[in-house]
Amino acid sequence: MTASDTNSAIHAVWSIESARVIAGIARIVRDLDLAEEFAQEALLAALEQWPSTGVPENPGAWLMTTAKHHALNHLRRRKLLERKHEQLGHELEVASEAEHTVSRQDANLDDDVGDDLLRLVFAACHPVLATDARVALTLRLLGGLTTDEIARAFLVPEATVAQRIVRAKRTLAEKQVPFEVPRGPELGARLSSVLEVVYLIFNEGYSATAGDDLVRPALCEDALRLGRILAQLAPTEPEVHGLMALMEIHASRAAARTRPTGEPILLLEQDRGRWNQLLIRRGLSAVARVEALGGRGPYALQARIAACHARARRADDTDWSQIAALYGDLAAVQPSPVVELNRAMAVAMAEGPAAGLALVDALAAEPALKGYHWLPSARADLLSKLGRHAEARAEYERAASLTRNVRQQEQLLALARNLQTPEA
Protein backbone atom coordinates (compact mmCIF):
# COMPACT_ATOMS: atom_id res chain seq x y z
CA MET A 1 0.00 0.00 0.00
CA THR A 2 1.50 3.33 -1.00
CA ALA A 3 1.52 6.33 1.30
CA SER A 4 -1.23 8.03 -0.70
CA ASP A 5 -3.36 4.85 -0.57
CA THR A 6 -3.03 4.83 3.21
CA ASN A 7 -3.83 8.49 3.27
CA SER A 8 -7.02 8.08 1.29
CA ALA A 9 -7.93 5.04 3.41
CA ILE A 10 -7.50 7.15 6.55
CA HIS A 11 -9.71 9.88 5.17
CA ALA A 12 -12.32 7.29 4.20
CA VAL A 13 -12.29 5.88 7.72
CA TRP A 14 -12.53 9.42 9.03
CA SER A 15 -15.55 10.29 6.93
CA ILE A 16 -17.30 7.17 8.24
CA GLU A 17 -16.29 7.57 11.89
CA SER A 18 -15.86 11.30 12.59
CA ALA A 19 -19.44 12.03 13.66
CA ARG A 20 -19.48 9.08 16.04
CA VAL A 21 -16.12 10.03 17.53
CA ILE A 22 -17.14 13.66 18.02
CA ALA A 23 -20.44 12.55 19.55
CA GLY A 24 -18.72 10.12 21.92
CA ILE A 25 -16.21 12.72 23.09
CA ALA A 26 -18.86 15.42 23.42
CA ARG A 27 -20.62 13.29 26.02
CA ILE A 28 -17.43 13.21 28.09
CA VAL A 29 -16.31 16.83 27.80
CA ARG A 30 -19.77 18.37 27.21
CA ASP A 31 -18.33 20.93 24.84
CA LEU A 32 -18.56 20.64 21.07
CA ASP A 33 -15.46 22.72 20.41
CA LEU A 34 -13.29 20.52 22.62
CA ALA A 35 -14.95 17.38 21.28
CA GLU A 36 -14.07 18.38 17.75
CA GLU A 37 -10.53 19.29 18.78
CA PHE A 38 -9.88 15.91 20.43
CA ALA A 39 -11.42 14.07 17.49
CA GLN A 40 -9.10 16.02 15.19
CA GLU A 41 -6.14 15.04 17.35
CA ALA A 42 -7.09 11.40 16.90
CA LEU A 43 -7.18 11.94 13.14
CA LEU A 44 -3.74 13.55 13.25
CA ALA A 45 -2.41 10.62 15.27
CA ALA A 46 -3.82 8.24 12.65
CA LEU A 47 -2.21 10.20 9.83
CA GLU A 48 1.07 10.03 11.72
CA GLN A 49 1.02 6.39 12.76
CA TRP A 50 -1.03 4.37 10.29
CA PRO A 51 1.32 4.83 7.32
CA SER A 52 3.96 2.83 9.24
CA THR A 53 1.80 0.55 11.43
CA GLY A 54 -0.90 -0.05 8.84
CA VAL A 55 -4.61 0.63 9.33
CA PRO A 56 -5.72 -1.10 12.57
CA GLU A 57 -8.25 -3.90 12.42
CA ASN A 58 -10.96 -1.78 14.00
CA PRO A 59 -10.07 1.75 12.91
CA GLY A 60 -13.23 3.31 14.37
CA ALA A 61 -12.49 1.98 17.85
CA TRP A 62 -8.87 3.09 17.52
CA LEU A 63 -9.91 6.66 16.72
CA MET A 64 -12.45 6.69 19.53
CA THR A 65 -9.93 5.35 22.07
CA THR A 66 -7.28 7.84 21.01
CA ALA A 67 -9.68 10.77 21.14
CA LYS A 68 -10.91 9.62 24.56
CA HIS A 69 -7.37 9.55 25.91
CA HIS A 70 -6.99 13.16 24.85
CA ALA A 71 -10.31 14.03 26.45
CA LEU A 72 -9.44 12.30 29.72
CA ASN A 73 -6.03 13.95 29.86
CA HIS A 74 -7.76 17.26 29.42
CA LEU A 75 -10.16 16.55 32.27
CA ARG A 76 -7.29 15.48 34.52
CA ARG A 77 -5.27 18.60 33.69
CA ARG A 78 -8.27 20.71 34.47
CA LYS A 79 -8.77 18.85 37.72
CA LEU A 80 -5.19 19.63 38.79
CA LEU A 81 -5.47 23.24 37.77
CA GLU A 82 -8.84 24.11 39.16
CA ARG A 83 -9.24 21.93 42.23
CA LYS A 84 -12.84 22.95 42.40
CA HIS A 85 -14.24 19.95 44.14
CA GLU A 86 -17.92 20.59 43.83
CA GLN A 87 -17.66 21.03 40.08
CA LEU A 88 -15.43 18.04 39.73
CA GLY A 89 -17.81 15.54 41.18
CA HIS A 90 -19.65 15.15 37.92
CA GLU A 91 -16.59 15.28 35.69
CA LEU A 92 -14.74 12.64 37.66
CA GLU A 93 -17.76 10.44 37.50
CA VAL A 94 -17.93 10.90 33.75
CA ALA A 95 -14.19 10.42 33.47
CA SER A 96 -14.24 7.14 35.31
CA GLU A 97 -17.20 6.01 33.23
CA ALA A 98 -15.30 7.00 30.11
CA GLU A 99 -12.20 5.13 31.24
CA HIS A 100 -14.35 2.13 31.81
CA THR A 101 -15.77 2.52 28.32
CA VAL A 102 -12.31 2.80 26.84
CA SER A 103 -11.27 -0.38 28.58
CA ARG A 104 -14.28 -2.15 27.17
CA GLN A 105 -13.22 -0.83 23.77
CA ASP A 106 -16.04 -1.41 21.36
CA ALA A 107 -17.53 -4.41 23.12
CA ASN A 108 -20.70 -2.64 24.18
CA LEU A 109 -19.98 0.70 22.64
CA ASP A 110 -22.48 0.39 19.83
CA ASP A 111 -25.45 0.76 22.17
CA ASP A 112 -24.13 4.11 23.38
CA VAL A 113 -23.06 5.38 19.99
CA GLY A 114 -26.61 5.82 18.74
CA ASP A 115 -27.58 7.90 21.77
CA ASP A 116 -24.42 9.98 21.50
CA LEU A 117 -25.12 10.74 17.85
CA LEU A 118 -28.68 11.70 18.65
CA ARG A 119 -27.48 14.02 21.44
CA LEU A 120 -25.06 15.59 18.97
CA VAL A 121 -27.82 16.11 16.38
CA PHE A 122 -30.09 17.78 18.92
CA ALA A 123 -27.28 20.02 20.18
CA ALA A 124 -26.20 21.08 16.68
CA CYS A 125 -29.80 21.87 15.74
CA HIS A 126 -30.74 23.53 19.02
CA PRO A 127 -33.29 26.36 18.60
CA VAL A 128 -31.05 28.84 20.47
CA LEU A 129 -29.00 28.88 17.26
CA ALA A 130 -29.93 30.77 14.12
CA THR A 131 -30.92 28.54 11.22
CA ASP A 132 -27.75 29.14 9.20
CA ALA A 133 -25.64 28.33 12.27
CA ARG A 134 -27.58 25.09 12.79
CA VAL A 135 -27.03 24.17 9.15
CA ALA A 136 -23.30 24.88 9.24
CA LEU A 137 -22.75 23.05 12.53
CA THR A 138 -24.75 20.01 11.40
CA LEU A 139 -22.91 19.72 8.10
CA ARG A 140 -19.58 20.13 9.85
CA LEU A 141 -20.08 17.82 12.83
CA LEU A 142 -22.47 15.21 11.40
CA GLY A 143 -22.00 15.50 7.66
CA GLY A 144 -18.21 15.64 7.92
CA LEU A 145 -17.97 18.58 5.51
CA THR A 146 -15.09 21.02 5.79
CA THR A 147 -15.71 24.71 6.36
CA ASP A 148 -14.57 25.35 2.81
CA GLU A 149 -17.05 22.82 1.39
CA ILE A 150 -19.93 24.34 3.36
CA ALA A 151 -18.95 27.82 2.16
CA ARG A 152 -18.84 26.73 -1.48
CA ALA A 153 -22.15 24.90 -1.16
CA PHE A 154 -23.93 27.93 0.29
CA LEU A 155 -22.11 30.48 -1.87
CA VAL A 156 -20.75 32.46 1.07
CA PRO A 157 -17.15 33.28 2.05
CA GLU A 158 -15.32 30.62 4.05
CA ALA A 159 -14.65 33.11 6.86
CA THR A 160 -18.41 33.60 7.26
CA VAL A 161 -18.99 29.89 7.76
CA ALA A 162 -16.01 29.55 10.09
CA GLN A 163 -17.37 32.40 12.18
CA ARG A 164 -20.87 30.93 12.22
CA ILE A 165 -19.49 27.64 13.54
CA VAL A 166 -17.30 29.29 16.19
CA ARG A 167 -20.19 31.47 17.36
CA ALA A 168 -22.62 28.56 17.37
CA LYS A 169 -20.35 26.47 19.58
CA ARG A 170 -19.82 29.44 21.88
CA THR A 171 -23.56 30.06 22.12
CA LEU A 172 -24.20 26.44 23.02
CA ALA A 173 -21.52 26.64 25.73
CA GLU A 174 -22.73 29.99 27.08
CA LYS A 175 -26.37 29.00 27.20
CA GLN A 176 -25.28 25.74 28.79
CA VAL A 177 -27.33 23.72 26.36
CA PRO A 178 -27.42 20.26 27.89
CA PHE A 179 -25.96 17.49 25.78
CA GLU A 180 -28.99 15.24 25.90
CA VAL A 181 -31.91 13.87 23.94
CA PRO A 182 -35.05 15.86 24.76
CA ARG A 183 -37.94 13.86 26.21
CA GLY A 184 -41.66 14.34 26.60
CA PRO A 185 -43.45 17.40 25.26
CA GLU A 186 -40.16 19.13 24.34
CA LEU A 187 -39.26 16.41 21.89
CA GLY A 188 -41.71 17.42 19.16
CA ALA A 189 -40.49 21.01 18.86
CA ARG A 190 -36.83 20.03 19.08
CA LEU A 191 -37.28 17.32 16.49
CA SER A 192 -38.90 19.71 14.03
CA SER A 193 -35.91 22.01 14.48
CA VAL A 194 -33.66 19.11 13.42
CA LEU A 195 -35.86 18.11 10.48
CA GLU A 196 -36.01 21.72 9.30
CA VAL A 197 -32.21 21.82 9.10
CA VAL A 198 -32.02 18.58 7.13
CA TYR A 199 -34.75 19.65 4.69
CA LEU A 200 -33.12 23.03 4.22
CA ILE A 201 -29.84 21.35 3.31
CA PHE A 202 -31.69 19.11 0.87
CA ASN A 203 -33.51 22.00 -0.81
CA GLU A 204 -30.34 24.02 -1.12
CA GLY A 205 -28.82 21.11 -3.04
CA TYR A 206 -32.00 20.51 -5.04
CA SER A 207 -32.11 24.12 -6.22
CA ALA A 208 -28.53 23.95 -7.46
CA THR A 209 -28.17 24.14 -11.23
CA ALA A 210 -26.02 22.12 -13.59
CA GLY A 211 -23.25 24.69 -13.76
CA ASP A 212 -22.82 24.95 -9.99
CA ASP A 213 -19.86 23.72 -7.99
CA LEU A 214 -20.39 19.99 -7.38
CA VAL A 215 -20.59 20.45 -3.62
CA ARG A 216 -23.95 22.19 -4.11
CA PRO A 217 -25.90 19.33 -5.69
CA ALA A 218 -24.03 16.98 -3.32
CA LEU A 219 -25.92 18.66 -0.46
CA CYS A 220 -28.92 16.50 -1.46
CA GLU A 221 -26.87 13.40 -0.73
CA ASP A 222 -25.62 14.89 2.54
CA ALA A 223 -29.22 15.55 3.57
CA LEU A 224 -30.33 12.06 2.53
CA ARG A 225 -27.52 10.54 4.54
CA LEU A 226 -28.40 12.65 7.59
CA GLY A 227 -32.05 11.72 7.18
CA ARG A 228 -31.23 8.01 7.02
CA ILE A 229 -29.11 8.33 10.15
CA LEU A 230 -32.03 10.02 11.93
CA ALA A 231 -34.47 7.37 10.73
CA GLN A 232 -32.21 4.73 12.29
CA LEU A 233 -31.83 6.67 15.53
CA ALA A 234 -35.48 7.63 15.95
CA PRO A 235 -37.40 4.85 14.18
CA THR A 236 -40.71 5.52 15.93
CA GLU A 237 -40.98 9.19 14.90
CA PRO A 238 -43.35 9.40 11.88
CA GLU A 239 -42.12 12.87 10.85
CA VAL A 240 -38.57 11.55 10.45
CA HIS A 241 -39.80 8.90 8.01
CA GLY A 242 -42.04 11.51 6.39
CA LEU A 243 -39.09 13.78 5.68
CA MET A 244 -37.04 10.82 4.50
CA ALA A 245 -39.78 9.74 2.10
CA LEU A 246 -40.24 13.27 0.84
CA MET A 247 -36.52 13.66 0.12
CA GLU A 248 -36.13 10.25 -1.51
CA ILE A 249 -39.11 10.81 -3.80
CA HIS A 250 -37.90 14.29 -4.77
CA ALA A 251 -34.41 12.91 -5.35
CA SER A 252 -35.87 10.16 -7.57
CA ARG A 253 -36.85 12.85 -10.09
CA ALA A 254 -33.41 14.47 -10.26
CA ALA A 255 -32.55 13.19 -13.75
CA ALA A 256 -35.95 14.16 -15.17
CA ARG A 257 -36.46 17.63 -13.78
CA THR A 258 -34.24 19.80 -15.98
CA ARG A 259 -33.31 20.04 -19.63
CA PRO A 260 -29.60 19.96 -20.52
CA THR A 261 -29.88 23.74 -20.81
CA GLY A 262 -30.89 23.91 -17.16
CA GLU A 263 -34.50 24.82 -17.92
CA PRO A 264 -36.86 23.24 -15.36
CA ILE A 265 -39.37 20.62 -16.54
CA LEU A 266 -42.71 20.65 -14.71
CA LEU A 267 -43.63 17.53 -12.79
CA LEU A 268 -46.47 16.58 -15.15
CA GLU A 269 -44.25 16.96 -18.21
CA GLN A 270 -41.34 14.91 -16.90
CA ASP A 271 -40.34 11.66 -18.58
CA ARG A 272 -41.25 9.27 -15.77
CA GLY A 273 -39.00 6.62 -17.29
CA ARG A 274 -36.11 8.69 -16.00
CA TRP A 275 -37.33 8.62 -12.41
CA ASN A 276 -35.07 6.55 -10.19
CA GLN A 277 -37.08 3.45 -9.24
CA LEU A 278 -34.86 2.50 -6.33
CA LEU A 279 -35.37 5.87 -4.65
CA ILE A 280 -39.10 5.71 -5.36
CA ARG A 281 -39.28 2.27 -3.79
CA ARG A 282 -37.35 3.50 -0.75
CA GLY A 283 -39.56 6.57 -0.55
CA LEU A 284 -42.77 4.54 -0.77
CA SER A 285 -41.64 2.14 1.93
CA ALA A 286 -40.87 5.13 4.15
CA VAL A 287 -44.41 6.37 3.43
CA ALA A 288 -45.71 2.97 4.49
CA ARG A 289 -43.84 3.38 7.80
CA VAL A 290 -45.34 6.86 8.18
CA GLU A 291 -48.81 5.42 7.69
CA ALA A 292 -48.17 2.51 10.06
CA LEU A 293 -47.10 5.01 12.72
CA GLY A 294 -50.21 7.11 12.07
CA GLY A 295 -48.22 10.15 10.93
CA ARG A 296 -50.36 13.26 10.29
CA GLY A 297 -47.64 15.92 10.51
CA PRO A 298 -46.52 18.30 7.75
CA TYR A 299 -43.71 16.06 6.44
CA ALA A 300 -45.91 12.97 6.60
CA LEU A 301 -48.60 14.70 4.53
CA GLN A 302 -46.18 16.17 2.01
CA ALA A 303 -44.60 12.73 1.66
CA ARG A 304 -47.99 11.18 0.98
CA ILE A 305 -48.67 13.81 -1.69
CA ALA A 306 -45.28 13.12 -3.30
CA ALA A 307 -46.09 9.41 -3.13
CA CYS A 308 -49.33 9.96 -5.13
CA HIS A 309 -47.21 11.35 -7.96
CA ALA A 310 -44.57 8.63 -7.60
CA ARG A 311 -47.21 5.89 -7.86
CA ALA A 312 -48.69 7.25 -11.10
CA ARG A 313 -46.96 5.61 -14.06
CA ARG A 314 -48.28 8.34 -16.37
CA ALA A 315 -49.21 11.90 -15.41
CA ASP A 316 -52.80 11.06 -16.45
CA ASP A 317 -52.97 8.32 -13.82
CA THR A 318 -52.45 10.77 -10.95
CA ASP A 319 -55.00 10.46 -8.15
CA TRP A 320 -55.85 14.17 -7.94
CA SER A 321 -58.79 13.83 -5.55
CA GLN A 322 -56.51 12.17 -3.01
CA ILE A 323 -53.89 14.88 -3.53
CA ALA A 324 -56.54 17.59 -3.06
CA ALA A 325 -57.71 15.90 0.16
CA LEU A 326 -54.12 15.63 1.44
CA TYR A 327 -53.51 19.32 0.71
CA GLY A 328 -56.67 20.01 2.70
CA ASP A 329 -55.20 18.06 5.65
CA LEU A 330 -51.88 19.87 5.22
CA ALA A 331 -53.62 23.26 5.28
CA ALA A 332 -55.23 22.21 8.56
CA VAL A 333 -51.94 21.37 10.32
CA GLN A 334 -49.84 24.04 8.63
CA PRO A 335 -52.11 26.81 7.34
CA SER A 336 -50.51 28.61 4.41
CA PRO A 337 -51.84 30.35 1.29
CA VAL A 338 -49.25 28.48 -0.78
CA VAL A 339 -50.70 25.17 0.40
CA GLU A 340 -54.17 26.53 -0.43
CA LEU A 341 -53.00 27.41 -3.92
CA ASN A 342 -51.66 23.89 -4.40
CA ARG A 343 -54.95 22.50 -3.15
CA ALA A 344 -56.83 24.67 -5.63
CA MET A 345 -54.73 23.33 -8.51
CA ALA A 346 -55.29 19.75 -7.37
CA VAL A 347 -59.03 20.40 -7.18
CA ALA A 348 -58.87 21.85 -10.70
CA MET A 349 -57.27 18.62 -11.90
CA ALA A 350 -59.79 16.46 -10.03
CA GLU A 351 -63.02 18.40 -10.63
CA GLY A 352 -62.24 20.71 -13.54
CA PRO A 353 -60.76 24.19 -14.03
CA ALA A 354 -63.89 26.08 -12.92
CA ALA A 355 -63.83 24.49 -9.44
CA GLY A 356 -60.12 25.27 -9.15
CA LEU A 357 -60.53 28.85 -10.36
CA ALA A 358 -63.14 29.56 -7.69
CA LEU A 359 -60.60 28.54 -5.01
CA VAL A 360 -57.75 30.48 -6.66
CA ASP A 361 -59.90 33.61 -6.90
CA ALA A 362 -60.63 33.34 -3.18
CA LEU A 363 -56.87 33.67 -2.63
CA ALA A 364 -56.47 36.76 -4.83
CA ALA A 365 -56.74 39.15 -1.89
CA GLU A 366 -54.27 37.18 0.23
CA PRO A 367 -51.52 39.63 1.21
CA ALA A 368 -48.93 36.83 1.59
CA LEU A 369 -49.35 35.95 -2.10
CA LYS A 370 -48.96 39.50 -3.35
CA GLY A 371 -45.97 39.44 -5.67
CA TYR A 372 -45.99 35.61 -5.75
CA HIS A 373 -45.83 34.81 -9.46
CA TRP A 374 -47.33 31.34 -9.10
CA LEU A 375 -50.72 32.84 -8.27
CA PRO A 376 -51.27 34.69 -11.58
CA SER A 377 -49.62 31.86 -13.53
CA ALA A 378 -51.99 29.36 -11.89
CA ARG A 379 -54.96 31.62 -12.68
CA ALA A 380 -53.71 31.99 -16.25
CA ASP A 381 -53.51 28.23 -16.68
CA LEU A 382 -57.08 27.74 -15.45
CA LEU A 383 -58.44 30.66 -17.47
CA SER A 384 -56.87 29.35 -20.67
CA LYS A 385 -58.36 25.91 -20.02
CA LEU A 386 -61.75 27.63 -19.70
CA GLY A 387 -61.21 29.36 -23.06
CA ARG A 388 -60.88 32.84 -21.50
CA HIS A 389 -57.74 33.60 -23.49
CA ALA A 390 -57.53 37.37 -23.17
CA GLU A 391 -57.70 37.20 -19.36
CA ALA A 392 -55.24 34.28 -19.34
CA ARG A 393 -52.76 36.22 -21.46
CA ALA A 394 -52.90 39.20 -19.10
CA GLU A 395 -52.29 36.91 -16.11
CA TYR A 396 -49.28 35.22 -17.75
CA GLU A 397 -47.82 38.65 -18.46
CA ARG A 398 -48.45 39.72 -14.89
CA ALA A 399 -46.77 36.53 -13.63
CA ALA A 400 -43.77 37.20 -15.89
CA SER A 401 -43.44 40.68 -14.45
CA LEU A 402 -43.35 39.24 -10.91
CA THR A 403 -40.50 36.75 -11.35
CA ARG A 404 -36.85 37.73 -11.51
CA ASN A 405 -35.83 34.37 -12.91
CA VAL A 406 -35.14 35.07 -16.59
CA ARG A 407 -35.85 31.51 -17.74
CA GLN A 408 -39.17 31.50 -15.97
CA GLN A 409 -39.99 34.89 -17.44
CA GLU A 410 -39.30 33.57 -20.94
CA GLN A 411 -41.48 30.51 -20.34
CA LEU A 412 -44.39 32.62 -19.07
CA LEU A 413 -44.17 35.12 -21.94
CA ALA A 414 -44.06 32.25 -24.44
CA LEU A 415 -47.27 30.89 -22.91
CA ALA A 416 -48.85 34.35 -23.24
CA ARG A 417 -47.77 34.58 -26.90
CA ASN A 418 -49.21 31.16 -27.67
CA LEU A 419 -52.59 32.42 -26.53
CA GLN A 420 -52.36 35.43 -28.79
CA THR A 421 -52.50 33.32 -31.92
CA PRO A 422 -54.86 30.46 -31.16
CA GLU A 423 -55.45 29.76 -34.86
CA ALA A 424 -51.75 29.39 -35.71
Added chain:
Amino acid sequence: MGKLIGEMAQAGVLLGTEGCLTSSSGARVRIDGGKFAVTDGPFPETKELIAGFCLLQVKSKAEAVEWTKRFLSVVGEGESEVRQLCEVPAA
Protein backbone atom coordinates in the same frame (compact mmCIF):
# COMPACT_ATOMS: atom_id res chain seq x y z
CA MET B 1 -23.11 -9.73 8.98
CA GLY B 2 -26.28 -8.33 10.54
CA LYS B 3 -24.12 -6.09 12.74
CA LEU B 4 -22.23 -4.72 9.74
CA ILE B 5 -25.43 -4.07 7.81
CA GLY B 6 -26.75 -2.30 10.90
CA GLU B 7 -23.64 -0.12 10.94
CA MET B 8 -24.08 0.72 7.27
CA ALA B 9 -27.68 1.69 7.92
CA GLN B 10 -26.74 3.73 10.96
CA ALA B 11 -24.09 5.56 8.97
CA GLY B 12 -26.81 6.47 6.46
CA VAL B 13 -24.98 4.93 3.50
CA LEU B 14 -26.99 1.76 2.86
CA LEU B 15 -29.41 1.91 -0.08
CA GLY B 16 -30.01 -1.78 -0.50
CA THR B 17 -28.41 -5.18 -0.23
CA GLU B 18 -29.35 -8.65 -1.46
CA GLY B 19 -27.72 -12.05 -1.29
CA CYS B 20 -28.05 -14.80 -3.91
CA LEU B 21 -28.99 -18.44 -3.32
CA THR B 22 -26.62 -21.06 -4.70
CA SER B 23 -26.24 -21.20 -8.47
CA SER B 24 -28.26 -24.45 -8.63
CA SER B 25 -31.46 -22.38 -8.73
CA GLY B 26 -30.04 -20.02 -11.36
CA ALA B 27 -29.47 -20.05 -15.08
CA ARG B 28 -27.07 -18.48 -17.54
CA VAL B 29 -28.42 -16.94 -20.70
CA ARG B 30 -26.12 -16.12 -23.60
CA ILE B 31 -26.69 -14.67 -27.01
CA ASP B 32 -24.28 -15.55 -29.75
CA GLY B 33 -24.87 -14.80 -33.41
CA GLY B 34 -28.49 -14.01 -32.63
CA LYS B 35 -29.06 -17.39 -30.95
CA PHE B 36 -29.86 -17.82 -27.27
CA ALA B 37 -28.32 -20.52 -25.13
CA VAL B 38 -29.80 -21.16 -21.71
CA THR B 39 -27.76 -23.22 -19.24
CA ASP B 40 -29.32 -24.18 -15.93
CA GLY B 41 -27.23 -23.99 -12.76
CA PRO B 42 -25.29 -25.09 -10.83
CA PHE B 43 -22.17 -23.71 -12.49
CA PRO B 44 -19.35 -25.80 -11.12
CA GLU B 45 -16.75 -24.76 -13.62
CA THR B 46 -16.36 -21.17 -12.45
CA LYS B 47 -14.16 -19.95 -9.65
CA GLU B 48 -16.07 -16.73 -9.19
CA LEU B 49 -19.78 -16.72 -8.56
CA ILE B 50 -21.82 -13.66 -7.84
CA ALA B 51 -23.05 -14.02 -4.28
CA GLY B 52 -24.88 -10.77 -3.83
CA PHE B 53 -24.60 -7.03 -3.97
CA CYS B 54 -24.69 -4.06 -1.71
CA LEU B 55 -25.67 -0.62 -2.92
CA LEU B 56 -24.08 2.21 -0.97
CA GLN B 57 -24.25 5.96 -1.28
CA VAL B 58 -20.83 7.28 -0.32
CA LYS B 59 -18.72 10.30 -1.13
CA SER B 60 -15.65 8.64 -2.54
CA LYS B 61 -14.24 5.41 -3.89
CA ALA B 62 -12.00 5.25 -0.83
CA GLU B 63 -15.08 5.24 1.40
CA ALA B 64 -16.65 2.45 -0.69
CA VAL B 65 -13.39 0.48 -0.43
CA GLU B 66 -13.36 0.96 3.36
CA TRP B 67 -16.89 -0.49 3.68
CA THR B 68 -15.90 -3.34 1.36
CA LYS B 69 -12.95 -4.17 3.61
CA ARG B 70 -15.31 -4.31 6.58
CA PHE B 71 -17.62 -6.59 4.59
CA LEU B 72 -14.79 -8.93 3.60
CA SER B 73 -13.50 -9.02 7.19
CA VAL B 74 -16.87 -10.48 8.17
CA VAL B 75 -16.91 -12.91 5.22
CA GLY B 76 -13.34 -13.98 5.97
CA GLU B 77 -12.29 -14.84 2.44
CA GLY B 78 -13.08 -13.88 -1.11
CA GLU B 79 -13.21 -10.96 -3.42
CA SER B 80 -15.55 -8.02 -3.89
CA GLU B 81 -15.67 -5.64 -6.79
CA VAL B 82 -16.41 -1.97 -6.19
CA ARG B 83 -18.18 -0.26 -9.06
CA GLN B 84 -19.69 3.16 -9.45
CA LEU B 85 -23.21 3.42 -10.85
CA CYS B 86 -23.59 5.76 -13.77
CA GLU B 87 -25.63 8.79 -12.86
CA VAL B 88 -28.31 9.52 -15.40
CA PRO B 89 -27.62 12.93 -16.93
CA ALA B 90 -30.40 15.51 -17.27
CA ALA B 91 -33.02 14.70 -19.90
